Amino acid sequence: MPYFIFILAAIITVIVAVKLSTYADIIGERTSLGGMMVGTLLLAGATSLPEVTTSITAIVVNNPDIAVSNVLGSNLFNLFILAVLDIYYRRKRLFSQVGTSHLSTGFMSFALTGFIFIAISFPTGYHFMHIGIEMYVLVAFYLVGMKMLFSAPTGDIHQEAASAVEPTFDTSAISLKKAKYGFALSAFIIFISGSFLTISGDAIATSSGLSSSFVGTFLIAGATSLPEAVTVIVAIQLANYHLAIGNILGSNLFNILILALADVFYRSGPILSAVHPITIISVVAVILLNILVIGGMILAQSNRFNGKMYPIPSTIVVSTYLLLSYMIFVLS
Template sequence: MMYLVFIAAAIVTIFTAIKLSNYADIIGERTRLGGMMAGTILLAGATSLPEVTTSLTAITVGNPDIAVSNIFGSNLFNLLILAIGDIYFRKHKIFSYIGKDHLLTGFLNVGLTAIVFIAILFPTGYAIFNIGIEIYLLVLFYILGLKYMTTSPEANSVLEVASTNESDCHTQTISLRKAQVGFFIASLIILIAGSALTISGDAIAFATGLSSSFMGTFLIAGATSLPEVVTVIVALQLANYHLAVGNILGSNLFNLMILVLCDIFYMSGPITSAVSPVVLISVAAGILLLLILIGGMLFSQTRLVKSTTYPIPSLILVLLYIMCSYLIFTLG
């Protein structure tokens, strides 16, 4: 029964998240909530809502491992999606079209993930208002990073990149009122589906003996990241390579802020001090895969790149993802 619940919740999450993104895009375009910035924040929250509800539900059921591993598992899965797309469309040399804005987003992702890695490896246990001091540092560097990216003449805002998503192709016949009602209903459905996904995943982990870290990092994270699969596939088919890369890196950056919510609602102290050491594998893999992705972008824009050597970074990324899966499965 729990397997059927998990599969059904995953399917509902996929299709509802896509509709949610479409409705959010319409609301952002047709209201005066601060122009594109407001619409972008709405969209970013909409596309990350499955991860939000899943992680917060994990906190509610007392499983911080699933909460944290879901975040980094989703980020790993997103990078895997991009790497596979790059390999499949290797003749187009996707990364050769990528500019400095995406590189800055990638480096900011690396920096924030590194903060979490250090916090889990060397937990201080100190908290202010029950929130770990590491989380305050995470938010501080997130804000400073976005401020630099929005003011840098060399880069577009990561939020601006994220606003150009698959919902640009949505129908113009949907009214603002219908979009608002649809967004509210879809949000409730996502809330229920994400909760069901976490509860059933926790039950599967208990029944099968699989670790919560493995469930959160791969099965649950994979399910909540499937909307990004659709986004990347559509973007690559339309030859919109900036959209494909920007959507993945922007989503990963936003996902890291879910950790802040998790720490706020986790009442037993800093959440980074409560997770299993196995989660460190996912976090470390996130840093490594991001560096490989950034290296692949830089490599693709040099004279050394050829048709035969171009997909090597993405192939390495896929291989490391598989190795990470095996390690978490065996050590968890």
């Protein structure tokens, strides 16, 4: 029964999350919220809402492992999907399409994940209002990094993304009022389906003997990351490679901030101090895949891998993901 509920909740989450992104795009374009920063935050929040709801629900059911591993697993899965699609669409040479802002986002995600690694490996135990002191530092770094990204004169990739995805939906027939109601209803449905994802995932972990870290990192994270995968596929088909890459890297950056939100709801102390030791492998895996993806982008732009050699970096990313997944499964 838990498996059926999990699959059903995953399907509902994916379908509704895609609609949620459409409504968010309409709201951003037709209101004063259409600026680059606010619009991007609205869309990022929309596509990351499944991760938000599952992590918060995990705290409610007193399973901080799932709350943290869901975020890390989502970032892992996103990089994996990007590499898989780069191999599949190798003739389009996705990694050669990146700009300075993509690399900056990738480096920022790498830096914040590295900070999470340090926080888990060497917990201070200090907290303020039951929130780990590390989370205050994380949010400060995030805000400073976002300000630097948005102030850099690298073009509005997210606005290109919105215009590219728009043709796939008949948004002209959707009024602003309908979009607002649709956004609210979609958010509520995702809150419910995301909650069932976590509850059923927790039940699967208990009944199967799998650790919560493994279930959160792969089962739940994979389900909540499918909306990003759908968006990337659509973007590639529309030849908007900036969106395909920017969506993944931007979502990963936003997901890291969910850890701070989860710590707010976790009232038993710093959440990073309560996770299973196996979580450190997931953090290392995200850092390693970040390095490989950034390296692949740099190599692709330098034309060091041409023709049949082009897919090599992405193939290494996929192989590394599968190897690390097996290690986490065995050790969990």
